[in-house]
Amino acid sequence: MIVSKNNALLCGLLVGGIIGGITTLLATPSSGKELRGQLQINRKKLEETLQQIKDESIALKDQIVITAKESTGVLQDVSADLKKTINQFQQEIEPHKKDLQKEFEEVELKLKQLEKALQ
Secondary structure, eight states: OHHHHHHHHHHHHHHHHHHHHHHHHHHHOOOHOOOOHHHHHHHHHHHHHHHHHHHHHHHHHHHHHHHHHHHHHHHHHHHHHHHHHHHHHHHHHHHHHHHHHHHHHHHHHHHHHHHHOOO
């Protein structure tokens, strides 16, 4: 998505530069020497803009790579912490699990006794 925006920007700059150059050629009443000078200046500006876009694209790519590496480490840490928390939770509920099982068995026994008494 970021790459397509950069490509669209680059394409827009190129098309704009071409249209601007053609417009300058058609609308300028200046001499050929002046026109060539203006074209040279516009070409240099376009080259500078393209170089700036290239440099920013490289910096953006580098930042994405760094961010991806950092997020991998963070995800690994979060995953390890989550596993640890789950293990602790399982250990904490284990004694209660046995108590709940006993209570469930007692309730089941009392229900059976109640059924027998009602018959």
